[in-house]
Amino acid sequence: MDEMQEIIKAYVIKEYVEDDTELTYDSPLISGGIVDSFSMVSLKRFLENKYNISIPDDKATPEAFDSVNKICALVREYVK
Amino acid sequence: MAYTDKTRGIYTEVLTGLKNAGLFKQERYIHSAQAADIEVEFPAGAPLKKVINICANNYLGMSSHPEVVKAAHEGLDTHGYGMSSVRFICGTQDIHRTLEQMVTKFLGTEDTILFPSCMDANAGVFEAVLTKDDVMISDRLVHASIIDGIRLCSAMHDTFKHSDMEHLEEKLQLHNDKRLKCVITDGVFSMDGDTARLDKMVELCEKYEALLFVDDSHSSGFIGKTGRGTHEQYGVMGKIDILTTTFGKGLGGASGGCVSGRKELVEMCRQKARPYLFSNTIAPPVVAGVIKVLEILSASTDRRDKLESNTAFWRKGLIEAGLIIKAGDTPIVPVMLFNAKLAQDVSRDLYDEGIYAIGFFFPVVPQGQARIRTQISAGHEIHHLEKALEAFKKVGKKYEILGKSKQEIIERYGM
Ligand SMILES: Cc1ncc(COP(=O)(O)O)c(C=O)c1O
Numbered sequence: 001m002d003e004m005q006e007i008i009k010a011y012v013i014k015e016y017v018e019d020d021t022e023l024t025y026d027s028p029l030i031s032g033g034i035v036d037s038f039s040m041v042s043l044k045r046f047l048e049n050k051y052n053i054s055i056p057d058d059k060a061t062p063e064a065f066d067s068v069n070k071i072c073a074l075v076r077e078y079v080k
Numbered sequence: 081m082a083y084t085d086k087t088r089g090i091y092t093e094v095l096t097g098l099k100n101a102g103l104f105k106q107e108r109y110i111h112s113a114q115a116a117d118i119e120v121e122f123p124a125g126a127p128l129k130k131v132i133n134i135c136a137n138n139y140l141g142m143s144s145h146p147e148v149v150k151a152a153h154e155g156l157d158t159h160g161y162g163m164s165s166v167r168f169i170c171g172t173q174d175i176h177r178t179l180e181q182m183v184t185k186f187l188g189t190e191d192t193i194l195f196p197s198c199m200d201a202n203a204g205v206f207e208a209v210l211t212k213d214d215v216m217i218s219d220r221l222v223h224a225s226i227i228d229g230i231r232l233c234s235a236m237h238d239t240f241k242h243s244d245m246e247h248l249e250e251k252l253q254l255h256n257d258k259r260l261k262c263v264i265t266d267g268v269f270s271m272d273g274d275t276a277r278l279d280k281m282v283e284l285c286e287k288y289e290a291l292l293f294v295d296d297s298h299s300s301g302f303i304g305k306t307g308r309g310t311h312e313q314y315g316v317m318g319k320i321d322i323l324t325t326t327f328g329k330g331l332g333g334a335s336g337g338c339v340s341g342r343k344e345l346v347e348m349c350r351q352k353a354r355p356y357l358f359s360n361t362i363a364p365p366v367v368a369g370v371i372k373v374l375e376i377l378s379a380s381t382d383r384r385d386k387l388e389s390n391t392a393f394w395r396k397g398l399i400e401a402g403l404i405i406k407a408g409d410t411p412i413v414p415v416m417l418f419n420a421k422l423a424q425d426v427s428r429d430l431y432d433e434g435i436y437a438i439g440f441f442f443p444v445v446p447q448g449q450a451r452i453r454t455q456i457s458a459g460h461e462i463h464h465l466e467k468a469l470e471a472f473k474k475v476g477k478k479y480e481i482l483g484k485s486k487q488e489i490i491e492r493y494g495m
Contacts, residue, residue, distance in 0.1 A: 018241070038230075042238045045254055 004075065009068045011046055015039070025068040037062050047071070053078035102420065103443075108436075114143035114333060116459045120436065131436040132464050134454045136333075139411055140301050140373075140383045141459025143333035147376065148369045152334075155368020167194075167361050168350075175367045182374045183340055187300070187308060187325070188317040191346040194367075196359050198297050198326035198337030199225040204353035205293075205322060205339050206233035210262060215255040218264035219243065219276065223295055226264060235262070242269075245280045252288040261290035262322075267310030268298040271445050271453065273412030275303070278314035285321075291345075293322040297337075298412060301330030301377055302458075307384040321345065327362070332373040336362035387411055387458040390465060394456050397469040402483035403476060411456040414440075415472070416449070418486065419493035423450035426475055433471035448495035 005025050013023055016035050029035040035043065044060050047053070055078060064074045098104045108122040114136060119128045142148055155175065165171035176194060183192040195201040202225040206216060214235040218226065221242045230237050238255065240248040248263065255261055263285055265276040278294065285292045296309040304312025309325070311317050322345055327336040339349050349356055362370070377383065391411045398405050404416040417423045423439030430437055430452070441450035456465075476482040481489055 036239070038237050039239050041236055042251065042254060045238075049254075 004072050005068055007050070008047075008071050008075075012043070012068065015042065023068075025072075027068070028066055029068075030062045030066050035065070040065050043071075047075055051075055051079050102424070114138055116141070116457060116461070116464050118436065122431070129431075129434070131431065131434045132460075132468055133436045134456070134460075134464075134468055135437045136455060136457065137298070137329035138333050138457050138459060139298075139330040139387055139455070140377070141457050142301075142330070142373050142376075142383075143459075145373075145376070148332060148372050151372035152365040152369035155371075156365040159364035159368065161365070162363050163360060166357060166359065168357065171361055173364060173367075175364065175371065176361060179362075179367050179371055179374075180338070182371060183338055186374055186378060187296075187323055187340045188311070189320070189323060189340040189342075191343040192338050192340040193346045193349045193353075193356065194361050195337045195339065195353075195356055196361060197328065197335055198295070198324055199228075200355035200359065201324045201337040201339050202226045202229040202295060203232060204229065204355040205324065205349055206230055206235065206262070207354070208349045208352040209322070209345050210235040210260060212236070213259040214262065215258040215260075216262050216264055217248065217251045217255065217290075219266065221269055221271070222264060222266055223270060223297070226266075226295060230264070235260075243274070243277060245277060245284065248281070249284055249288075252284060252290060256288065261288065262293055263290050264293045265295070266298070267294045267296035268303060268410050268412065270298050270412065271414070271440065272406050273298075273408045273410040273414060274406070275299075275310055275313065275408070275410065278310055278316050278320070282314075282316045282319045291321040292319070293324075294320050295324045297324070297326040297329055298410070299330075300325040301373075302384040302387050303410065306381055307377055327366070327370045327373075331377075332366075332370050334366045334369055336366055336370065383458040387456065390458065390460050390462075391456045393462065394454070394465050394469075397465065398472065401469060401473050401476060403472060403481070404486060404489075413454045413456065414451040415454060416451050416486070417481070417493075418448055418450055418490050418495060420450040422479065422481075422489075422493045423452055426479065427452055429475040429478065430471050433474060435468050435471040437468075448490070 009023060030037055044055055065071055108120050110118050110120050111128055112119040116132060118133045120131055121128055159173055159175060163171040180192040180194060206229045210233055212234040216230055216235050216237045218239050219242055220239045238251055240251050268275050281292060299309040301307050303310050311320050322341040324339050339346060395413055406414045417426060420441035423441055427437060427439040437452050437454050440453050
């Protein structure tokens with residue numbers, strides 16, 4: 001599953017990091033101000049397209065999206 | 081009494097926190113009409129001081145223009161002080177519709193609806209025209225009032241990096257399955273003074289069949305050859321589906337705003353936009369004033385031409401003095417100081433020199449990008465600008481920032 005961590009981390013960096021902020025799998029994304037809660041939408045859609053899953057809106061909370069590792073855990077719940 | 085000491089304590093603590101963090105906003109009382117030369121009481125109780133104002137949105141110098149003041153007086157005499165009603169009950173006068181038609185013609189759109197303010201226009205428009213089947217894709221630096229409007233709308237929301245057209249295109253592809261897509265941007269961005277690339281945005285919106293929304297509050301009246309706005313500058317008049325603007329800046333400076341664009345979308349606002357349905361519209365004397373402003377601006381481009389040459393003079397002067405400004409050609413000219421305290425110190429010293437300009441710092445602009453935002457007006461004469469330049473040079477010399485690079489300033493003062 002390391003591959004999933006890398007893919008998600010790379011997407012977050014490309015999408016949201018505009019300077020040379022270092023990102024780890026546990027960096028707080030939303031509470032740390034890297035991803036604004038508005039932009040979670042595209043992250044959710046990216047995951048759904050990439051892993052061919054559907055994440056219910058009530059599961060796509062800022063807490064569940066708050067780090068690469070948390071996102072991986074969420075995605076794994078839905079990948080068949 | 082419900083307002084207990086405990087309750088009061090909660091608020092005093094927050095307010096004290098703002099003061100300690102240097103984020104507490106202190107108002108300055110202006111005792112004169114808005115103009116290049118004003119008289120200010122600051123701090124409260126201090127004797128009045130004559131200063132040159134270089135931080136108003138009074139781009140065209142219309143705020144106290146004698147013909148506009150006269151027209152407002154006449155409007156007051158013929159149409160009264162207020163309507164005591166919202167538009168759809170008994171709050172619509174002939175002059176409200178006249179103004180809507182004049183704005184439509186001026187901006188080159190299909191129809192226009194007035195709002196109490198542009199804040200209200202932005203707050204109400206998205207909810208009125210979009211549903212949960214749609215998506216809004218906004219530039220990451222749009223104005224706060226647009227963010228509020230987006231929050232009030234049930235459509236999905238996504239963002240693109242500031243003015244990054246490739247990123248916007250990726251987002252249009254990502255959301256291509258939605259019923260309607262609406263791309264949202266400011267025409268001129270109020271903090272940096274840069275313009276949205278509307279030619280490219282129109283092209284993308286046509287390719288992906290998306291609606292285009294532009295807030296032209298900091299452009300209407302002076303950007304473009306005849307001052308119609310950013311869409312004129314980029315050659316895309318008639319192609320903006322939803323255009324919002326304010327009458328509180330270049331177009332008079334009093335108050336009021338509007339949504340102008342496709343006639344069905346304007347009609348949707350008339351039927352559904354909550355700030356339109358549930359709040360009184362612009363008062364009659366102000367409507368009469370804005371009508372006069374549009375007459376003046378339609379008859380001659382003198383004022384926007386003067387603004388253009390003043391802006392060129394000002395930008396050149398600041399660069400020659402060795403200050404760092406954001407590149408561009410709009411009358412919003414940020415002088416970059418990077419450090420928040422430095423911005424506040426420079427602002428205070430400029431005031432002592434008779435120049436009124438305000439420091440902006442986090443959270444209004446990103447961390448490490450503190451600045452003094454200067455705004456040029458057709459109401460300025462060259463002697464005003466010369467005096468302001470002298471003050472900037474004197475204060476810049478004191479802080480030893482003239483001719484210094486961004487790195488040097490940050491090394492000395494911190495981010
Ligand atoms: C880009 C932008 N939109 C809207 C507004 C709000 O205008 P109004 O004063 O008419 O509510 C402002 C004013 O600060 C603005 O800068």
